[in-house]
Amino acid sequence: MKPILKIENISKYYTKHGTKDRLHVLDQLSFEINEGEIVTLLGSSGCGKSTILNIIAGFEKIEGGAVYLKGEKIQQPSSSIGVVFQNPTLFEWMTVYENIQFGLKYKKIDKKTERESIYEYINLLELKGFENFYPSQLSGGMQQRVAIARVLILSPQILLMDEPFAALDSFRRAKMQLLLQHLAIQLKCTILFITHDLEEAIFLSDQIYILKDLPTQIIQKVNISFERPRRYEDLCGDLEFMNIKSEIFQQLRHE
Amino acid sequence: MIKKFDLLGLILPIFLVFLWGYVTVTNIAPSYILPSPSKVVISLFDFAFGTNSSSPYSGQMLEHTLMSLKRVCTGFLLGGGLGFVLGIASAAVQYVNRIFATSIHILRAMPGIGWLPIAMVWFGVGEKTSIFLIGIAAFFPIYMNTLQGAGAVDPLQYRAARMLGAKKLQLLTSIMIPSALPQILVGLRIGLSISWAYVVLGELTGVNKGLGAVMMDARMLGRLEMILVMMVCIAVLGRITDQFLLLLYRFIRPFEIKK
Numbered sequence: 001m002k003p004i005l006k007i008e009n010i011s012k013y014y015t016k017h018g019t020k021d022r023l024h025v026l027d028q029l030s031f032e033i034n035e036g037e038i039v040t041l042l043g044s045s046g047c048g049k050s051t052i053l054n055i056i057a058g059f060e061k062i063e064g065g066a067v068y069l070k071g072e073k074i075q076q077p078s079s080s081i082g083v084v085f086q087n088p089t090l091f092e093w094m095t096v097y098e099n100i101q102f103g104l105k106y107k108k109i110d111k112k113t114e115r116e117s118i119y120e121y122i123n124l125l126e127l128k129g130f131e132n133f134y135p136s137q138l139s140g141g142m143q144q145r146v147a148i149a150r151v152l153i154l155s156p157q158i159l160l161m162d163e164p165f166a167a168l169d170s171f172r173r174a175k176m177q178l179l180l181q182h183l184a185i186q187l188k189c190t191i192l193f194i195t196h197d198l199e200e201a202i203f204l205s206d207q208i209y210i211l212k213d214l215p216t217q218i219i220q221k222v223n224i225s226f227e228r229p230r231r232y233e234d235l236c237g238d239l240e241f242m243n244i245k246s247e248i249f250q251q252l253r254h255e
Numbered sequence: 256m257i258k259k260f261d262l263l264g265l266i267l268p269i270f271l272v273f274l275w276g277y278v279t280v281t282n283i284a285p286s287y288i289l290p291s292p293s294k295v296v297i298s299l300f301d302f303a304f305g306t307n308s309s310s311p312y313s314g315q316m317l318e319h320t321l322m323s324l325k326r327v328c329t330g331f332l333l334g335g336g337l338g339f340v341l342g343i344a345s346a347a348v349q350y351v352n353r354i355f356a357t358s359i360h361i362l363r364a365m366p367g368i369g370w371l372p373i374a375m376v377w378f379g380v381g382e383k384t385s386i387f388l389i390g391i392a393a394f395f396p397i398y399m400n401t402l403q404g405a406g407a408v409d410p411l412q413y414r415a416a417r418m419l420g421a422k423k424l425q426l427l428t429s430i431m432i433p434s435a436l437p438q439i440l441v442g443l444r445i446g447l448s449i450s451w452a453y454v455v456l457g458e459l460t461g462v463n464k465g466l467g468a469v470m471m472d473a474r475m476l477g478r479l480e481m482i483l484v485m486m487v488c489i490a491v492l493g494r495i496t497d498q499f500l501l502l503l504y505r506f507i508r509p510f511e512i513k514k
Contacts (some may be wrong), residue, residue: 052497057414058416058417058418059414059418065397076417077414077417077418078418078420079418079419079420080417081416081418083418085411085414087411087493089412089414089415090417091412091416091429091433092510093433093434093435093436093508093510095510100374102416102419102421102429103419104418104419106419106421106422106425107420134510137510138512144403150419151418151419154419154420187411255354
């Protein structure tokens with residue numbers, strides 16, 4: 001498999017206010033993501049995971065290094081890099097339909113194809129019947145599904161997800177993880193997923209990068225090779241699943 | 256939006272009207288100080304429908320109302336429009352804000368009424384002066400609220416829009432303005448209500464037509480009841496135009512009532 005995203009020696013620091021002291025958040029960090037894989041960055045809160053994601057998305061500038069998407073340097077945000085934020089960040093004054101339509105307006109598509117495509121994603125994300133609702137009328141999980149739909153409809157080359165299910169209760173989270181897995185298989189997405197939830201990382205990922213903070217470094221890369229689609233109830237009691245969990249946990253504790 | 260009507264709130268106004276009737280009937284307040292409620296009501300009907308042809312104001316409501324409404328709308332659109340555009344431009348481009356903010360705050364220190372004499376010198380007595388005053392009055396609250404609302408948009412909203420493919424100007428029209436709309440509405444409503452205050456001021460200074468002009472005319476002729484009728488008309492018109500703004504807003508933003 002070939003890498004679709006290459007992160008090469010990226011460095012990022014913040015200057016402490018009023019001093020010349022630099023706080024190195026990232027120091028020469030490099031890693032790659034292969035096409036079609038779900039890769040997770042796993043680390044405790046505040047270890048710079050979101051900073052990495054914001055840099056890849058083109059939201060934040062870096063002091064050194066570069067990020068390449070299919071060989072092209074990323075300079076600014078674009079619809080080929082989809083982002084799902086921790087909060088749904090929907091446009092409150094638009095209906096579900098209009099939110100999903102938002103990015104399509106900037107592409108030249110005829111009205112009929114656009115409409116069909118929107119309904120396809122409304123169905124995929126199980127939002128049927130809610131297309132004329134406003135975000136404030138939906139539950140958190142549904143809002144997040146709208147946020148996923150509006151991004152996936154643009155067929156991004158890579159989907160970045162920043163702890164997207166952290167605000168959901170465990171039952172809804174499990175449902176969303178399953179749904180995401182099905183979408184990834186069906187749409188052949190490449191996903192960079194950020195989480196501090198160990199089980200979520202093992203359940204979703206093909207690769208897990210375990211991070212340590214200040215400056216953020218990858219301390220271990222873990223391959224997860226369970227067959228897809230994975231079912232939560234199967235994995236929960238699986239001996240290998242529990243072994244991986246225990247290993248990663250020990251690794252994190254030593255840091 | 257439709258609040259449950261509180262009967263308790265009616266007691267005071269009903270009492271006040273009775274008190275008003277009482278002091279006029281018993282001549283505690285003579286009619287050259289305070290006309291009776293019935294006289295005001297009859298004059299109001301005459302002003303609206305022309306039931307008493309001997310009065311010089313008979314049936315003239317529509318004409319004067321339209322005149323005042325026209326001035327309010329013109330001034331409000333000019334001043335408010337400028338306030339809106341400058342507010343958005345200031346929120347979007349830091350340089351615009353830095354260039355204009357200080358000057359606008361200095362100008363704002365001058366109460367709107369203070370512009371009257373110089374406006375009369377510049378524009379003469381009448382139409383243009385009224386519109387200028389209304390424009391000044393509408394400008395400030397609309398500028399301030401637009402700037403505040405547009406400046407307070409969550410930066411994540413812009414990130415979301417950019418990652419979905421929106422570019423600079425599109426961020427303005429598709430994120431900034433709609434996000435700021437509730438705050439802009441606050442500015443519009445304040446601006447509109449001050450516009451009604453200033454149309455009276457403008458018309459008091461010598462125009463032939465308009466509710467404020469009738470007010471001044473009635474004062475000179477000693478027709479006190481007509482002054483009160485004008486006050487009622489202006490209050491009602493102010494209320495109607497305010498409700499019209501709200502209705503327009505609800506048409507653009509239906510979800511805020513659906514909630």
